[in-house]
Amino acid sequence: DRERLLADFGTAIVADSNAIPAAIWERLKQLYPAKVLVDLVAFAGIMLATAVFNNVVEIDFDPELEAFAEGAARPVTSG
Structure with missing residues (x-):
């Protein structure tokens, strides 16, 4: 459960670091x-900086x- 949450957090940051879903952050x-x-x-x-470099x-x-890259395309979940 924690790993899924952390993966969702990472995916959300990559998608839009200005809009982390409130449910994830909470x-x-x-x-x-x-x-x-x-x-x-x-x-x-x-x-992110390393990836850009x-x-x-x-x-x-x-x-x-x-x-890990293959799983990175998963949609962000809020729960």
């Missing part, structure tokens, strides 16, 4: 202290991450 706040939420958002930002310099996708 569930995160119920499960994690403020420090962890700050770390999650910071980590997401670092990963990799795209610009045309780094090949890591084969070990293929399974």
Whole structure:
């Protein structure tokens, strides 16, 4: 359940970081202290910046991450 919530959070950030669904944010706040939420958002930002860098310099996708990329197209759920 937590992994699904974190995956939905990551997907929502990529889709529109200015519009994280309230239900996702509320569930995160119920499960994690403020420090962890700050770390999650910071980590997401670092990963987005890394993805942009990799795209610009045309780094090949890591084969070990293929399974995660295939699941990245899942729709964001609110619950």
